Amino acid sequence: MAYIITQPCIGVKDASCVDVCPVDCIHSAEDDEQYYIDPDICIDCEACVPVCPVEAIFYEEDVPEEWRDFTQKNRDYFAAKTDEERRAFRTRTERH
Ligand code: SF4
Ligand code: SF4
Numbered sequence: 001m002a003y004i005i006t007q008p009c010i011g012v013k014d015a016s017c018v019d020v021c022p023v024d025c026i027h028s029a030e031d032d033e034q035y036y037i038d039p040d041i042c043i044d045c046e047a048c049v050p051v052c053p054v055e056a057i058f059y060e061e062d063v064p065e066e067w068r069d070f071t072q073k074n075r076d077y078f079a080a081k082t083d084e085e086r087r088a089f090r091t092r093t094e095r096h
Helices: 016-020 069-079 083-094
Strands: 003-005 057-059
Touching: 003 069, 069 083
Parallel strands: none
Antiparallel strands: 003 057
16 A cells, blocks of 8 residues: 555645655656656655645545546556656556
8 A cells, every 4th residue: 555646736746745755755757747656665654645735645545536547647657667668658648
């Protein structure tokens, strides 16, 4: 289990969560539409949740129904290890 960043982060990306994460597992590239949490590194400390101005972060089990696909989206972001794979991932997700 891990915490998941969902839809409200898109277009906001203020990085408040990044500043408080003790294990540095929240990442994004400049041209990514949102931040993502690496589920293999997140320690479920919940520090990022109260600092998010748009309430975009949820515990995996509590992600609202309409944003369930963001769980896989966060996971896929870190599964795409090379820059080329990440570019392909962005192109795929932007089409949705
Ligand atoms: S729950 Fe804790 S470890 Fe996980 S992303 Fe948030 S601040 Fe980082
Ligand atoms: S604090 Fe919220 S809006 Fe800001 S980058 Fe993190 S998840 Fe996105």
